[in-house]
Amino acid sequence: MDVADLSPAQARERFRAGERVPTAGWCRGWTQANLIAVPKRLRYELLLFAHRNPQACPVLDVGEPGAWSTRLFSGDLRTDLPGYRLYRDGRAAADLDEVVAEWRADLVPFLIGCSFTFERALLAAGVPVRHLETGRNVPMYVTDIPCESTGSLSGPLVVSMRPVPGDLVERAVEVSGRYPMVHGAPVHTGDPSAIGIRDLARPDYGDPVEVREGEVPLFWACGVTPQAAVLASGVEFAIGHLPGHMAIMDVRDECYQVT
């Protein structure tokens, strides 16, 4: 069975069983989300940080302290993603297959929109998506664009990149722009150095993809941004998804499309 045809529950079962893969292209038509779970004492700061940086951090759902399901994610947030990253004192402490032991009772999970959600719409509009073609993870980069900070959270904007043929750039902007809750239109097109990216071949997260002759790199705000803030702000404890290894939610991607 093609992973695109799996239901969210079926995909989560496979991840729970140990499959560790990027989720681009999985569960066609279902919304994917970034995970960032922080101690309760930081939940206000994180929600405010998300509010102040809505393009990078569109909050799709928030759980109660210690909960591992939310209204829009009926699986188990501790086991049903294909990979996790644990943060301690502002450092990436470990990459893990599951985080049952680490899921503290005071942990508040936030699910943040993901641009994988509009890739089906890009394909339907004739815009190729290179990392889907090549079965790789999307490349993600830390930019030199600072986020709007809160009292204790600050950090740089993280972006995902998709190379798009020059004559399809406008269409890609228009199509993704219809999905404001999953990052919307690109934040930048063209020269990577203009946003502080030195080498497209060396992404900070995910896999590099080829940018071919006549193609323009398009950069979208990325839901890994809260993890970059956790790093930059020395947050004592947090759990994120492994970038590109998303939570697959029980909500259709059409729900985040505006007309």
Added chain:
Amino acid sequence: MDVADLSPAQARERFRAGERVPTAGWCRGWTQANLIAVPKRLRYELLLFAHRNPQACPVLDVGEPGAWSTRLFSGDLRTDLPGYRLYRDGRAAADLDEVVAEWRADLVPFLIGCSFTFERALLAAGVPVRHLETGRNVPMYVTDIPCESTGSLSGPLVVSMRPVPGDLVERAVEVSGRYPMVHGAPVHTGDPSAIGIRDLARPDYGDPVEVREGEVPLFWACGVTPQAAVLASGVEFAIGHLPGHMAIMDVRDECYQVT
């Protein structure tokens, strides 16, 4: 000088000096906002309640605990609105001209979008605004539509009403829809009883206005909704603006217009 021509600073000075009037029509082109200030221990709940009810509670700005200015409001939130309502233990305890003594050090002020912001655009599009014509406060009603609740905050949606000639309803919907951060398009048009309003002549807040032959009542989500939640949820202490008596901010209404 017409109050429409005042700058936000000039208007705030008049309110600080004691003028208690509804602010519809004041400071043409400047954004108006609802105030709800809650104790720090409730700030996460309030921000989450706002996030879950974005049409009623679009958060334009949030202050630090105890602060009486914010990034987008350079005046004094304790004195520079034309009226305040104080809440204690889920009851409206007092209406006040200023709240200097009541502004506790742990109070976190939220500024929430207000539909007065798009009234200039309605007028420019040829849509009459009855309460402006008659120099009254806008009528506001508590509906039977429940808001999405959080752990400790719940309550009904509050709406403002403007009667619009039948042939201009579509235009009013379209024009206000361009301002999603200040309530956007109406939540309901027509029959008031469909949303639990018994008598248009008896608004829960503000002044009644006449609905003439051939006019349709249009109902917009209203930023008084957090105050209704404070009431319904038995919140121990909160300060709101007196409905219709808004904070006039240092940001142009165009900033909240999407194209």
